Amino acid sequence: MTPSLLVPFYEHPADRPEAWAALLAAAPALYGVVINPADGAGPAPDPAFAEVAARLRAAGVRVLGYADTDYGRRPHGEVVAELLRHRDWYGADGAFLDQVATAPAALPHHRRLAVAARAAGATTLVFNHGTPPDPGYAELADLLVTFEGPWDSYRTLDPPAADGHCHLVYAAPPGIRPTAPVHCAAPGTGAHPWGTLPHLPGPAR
Template sequence: MDLLVPYYEHPADRPAEWDAIIAAAPRLYGVVLNPANGAGPAPDPAFVTVADRLRAAGVCVLGYTDTGYGRRPHADVLTDLVRHRDWYGADGAFLDQVPTEPEFVAHYRRLGVAARAAGAATLVLNHGAHPHPAYAELADLLVTFEGPWDTYRALDLPVADHYCHLVYAAPPGARPTTRVRCAVPGGGDHPWGTLPHVLAGA
């Protein structure tokens, strides 16, 4: 259970890829469900079906919620969290665009409490870079790197069990150093529209 998969493609467009993700259930830490840059304005039946299949396979479903680096209003974030729970049965939350600075810790502590109250048994904060240590107590997993492989391989990043590295534009065989990780071949503006190499047979 070491693979966190942010796969941002519609199930109706990529059914075989979603089948591959579900078939890999024993290897998955969780899957980030992102129907419409968040839960969207209404339930999407195709994502409802995928979420049901993931949960039936024992996979943690993490509802994607953009926090705007602390600028998005608390009520809007909470609305997304509740919609993910009610529409897709999400049992976890993936809070994206989380800042690294310590002055935002109190804000994200409140968001974490709200996420737990909304049913998130697993909480992931995506900083994309190494954050202040105070964030560690707020979540189960911190994404402390998100970026291309060429940048990643030149860095000497701290590693801990509660850190995750998400790497794109990665060659076959690329392996981030954290226990929970993901490396995909895609790049550009939409790297998370490609499967991790280990699921694509690369």
């Protein structure tokens, strides 16, 4: 099985233990899991997230720490400090940078972030643009999210789906598989669509 699911799951392990157990059971299918305790690493370590992150790593799953870049407006030092907290508190071995700019003018800022993320131990770096960015971003990250949005929009568009691209689709009906090599299609809707899991394969038998 080729790992192809990048799952942003923004629910606390104590509130949804059965969902986190399902993620662990689907480990062979997972490209990675984005952990996001409190719109980032949070103000202090959360033991429940530390435990589930350790279990994911033990199952061979990438653990990506969430950090918002605010389209290049968030100061460099704040983003890097967030990634260091993810590394130190949750053992994150990758980074998921959200709200990444798309224009070429912002490339130098995001290049500095990419270098700092690698130096902080991110062996996997994901840029979530949500829409196709300038081609220059492809050299900075391992994976570019070139679509994030609802299924109704996705099915009317033709977002790029080359190697190194990811599509995150929510409000998706069962059986939907986005065209990008790495993807996620979850049924969640509204302001918190990533509080639901995609349909996951069961453990190998």
